[in-house]
Amino acid sequence: MTARPLSPRVPADRPVRAVLVGCGGMSAAWLRAAATVPGLEVVGLVDLNEGAALARQSEFELLHAQTGTDLDAVLAATRPDLVFDCTIPDAHHATALTAFSHGVGVLGEKPLADTLERAQDMVQAGQHAGLFHAVIQNRRYDPNIRRVRAFVEGGRMGAVTGVHADFFLGPHFGGFRDTMEHVLLLDMAIHTFDAARLICGQDPVSVTCHEWNPAGSWYAHGANAVATFEMTGGVVFTYRGSWCAEGFPTTWESDWRITGTRGTVRWDGGDHPRAAVVTGTGGFFSEFEEMELPPLAPDARTGGHEGLIRDAVRVLREGGTAETVASDNIKSLAMVLAAIESAESGQKVSVTW
Numbered sequence: 291m292t293a294r295p296l297s298p299r300v301p302a303d304r305p306v307r308a309v310l311v312g313c314g315g316m317s318a319a320w321l322r323a324a325a326t327v328p329g330l331e332v333v334g335l336v337d338l339n340e341g342a343a344l345a346r347q348s349e350f351e352l353l354h355a356q357t358g359t360d361l362d363a364v365l366a367a368t369r370p371d372l373v374f375d376c377t378i379p380d381a382h383h384a385t386a387l388t389a390f391s392h393g394v395g396v397l398g399e400k401p402l403a404d405t406l407e408r409a410q411d412m413v414q415a416g417q418h419a420g421l422f423h424a425v426i427q428n429r430r431y432d433p434n435i436r437r438v439r440a441f442v443e444g445g446r447m448g449a450v451t452g453v454h455a456d457f458f459l460g461p462h463f464g465g466f467r468d469t470m471e472h473v474l475l476l477d478m479a480i481h482t483f484d485a486a487r488l489i490c491g492q493d494p495v496s497v498t499c500h501e502w503n504p505a506g507s508w509y510a511h512g513a514n515a516v517a518t519f520e521m522t523g524g525v526v527f528t529y530r531g532s533w534c535a536e537g538f539p540t541t542w543e544s545d546w547r548i549t550g551t552r553g554t555v556r557w558d559g560g561d562h563p564r565a566a567v568v569t570g571t572g573g574f575f576s577e578f579e580e581m582e583l584p585p586l587a588p589d590a591r592t593g594g595h596e597g598l599i600r601d602a603v604r605v606l607r608e609g610g611t612a613e614t615v616a617s618d619n620i621k622s623l624a625m626v627l628a629a630i631e632s633a634e635s636g637q638k639v640s641v642t643w
């Protein structure tokens with residue numbers, strides 16, 4: 291199927307108009323971010339529970355915004371340019387298809403969908419309609435991961451051979467995560483897998499994954515996982531993760547070691563990513579220069595949710611493609627679902643999308 295060119299651009303003399311659907315926990319971060327983006331107006335708030343929409347309307351003083359429980363009706367009444375999808379993963383498919391049926395693009399929360407089939411269907415529907423369709427992957431828009439990516443891409447450490455992430459935290463969330471199946475892989479690991487794709491600039495090929503719920507876990511299922519991905523370009527990405535690790539927590543960004551043919555980058559998720567690059571060879575060990583990675587490039591895309599929303603507005607006005615366009619970001623979801631399949635089958639699984 292050939293994708294149509296993106297639908298007409300939003301002219302500079304009027305705001306980009308958005309309807310937010312799913313006024314739960316994450317919607318506050320979206321509305322806070324949206325309020326800082328020039329030329330963007332939230333014209334509608336939708337939730338199955340109208341009280342949640344009304345609460346956000348009052349909290350963010352969006353008194354002109356239409357509220358409702360039915361996305362279809364609010365889209366018909368407000369005719370926006372974009373839907374912000376902050377619903378639960380099971381509802382992302384129906385939300386996107388409803389938006390597309392009104393000729394409206396979608397910027398949605400991760401994960402793209404709850405199954406690969408639905409994600410593929412959404413990508414095809416968005417492309418067929420020629421509409422904007424992208425996923426919020428806010429951890430890509432972290433200033434330090436941009437420094438890591440720029441350094442790797444610049445080639446000073448040679449060609450990347452390995453990407454290794456440790457994620458060890460012990461959050462006691464309470465709520466739905468306590469009983470969710472594959473809780474670490476489904477709810478959190480997509481951020482780390484997406485970050486690994488960004489860092490090495492390669493696509494996933496296959497995965498072997500072992501998932502377990504360790505003794506003492508306060509989750510019902512799958513709080514720990516270890517996965518090994520083969521990526522294109524001969525790169526191997528390894529992931530060791532736990533959501534019930536008591537003590538010595540990593541950051542939410544993970545603790546990374548990236549190996550290359552002429553050096554290594556280490557990043558603990560904080561503000562001081564470092565590199566060691568080979569300066570001399572021939573001895574038992576090579577000689578190295580150690581350095582903190584260069585500062586952020588002025589044109590780097592950062593800002594978490596706000597940065598992604600800004601970029602969506604820019605693409606709607608100027609054209610181009612969002613970095614987290616659904617047709618590419620489906621690969622991060624495919625990594626999660628293939629890891630789960632491998633954990634369940636005990637087999638190596640090809641990652642397809």
Ligand SMILES: NC(=O)c1ccc[n+]([C@@H]2O[C@H](COP(=O)([O-])OP(=O)(O)OC[C@H]3O[C@@H](n4cnc5c(N)ncnc54)[C@H](O)[C@@H]3O)[C@@H](O)[C@H]2O)c1
Nearest residue numbers: 312313314315316337338342376377378379381399400401
């Ligand atoms: N990017 C991040 O760092 C991050 C962090 C947490 C959650 N998330 C993602 O954000 C999304 C929302 O998570 P949350 O924690 O806000 O969940 P939540 O349960 O707090 O809120 C979801 C809201 O959506 C509403 N809703 C569900 N189905 C709907 C439908 N069909 N139409 C209208 N409203 C509907 C619910 O009534 C609820 O108010 C999920 O996809 C989650 O994975 C992302």
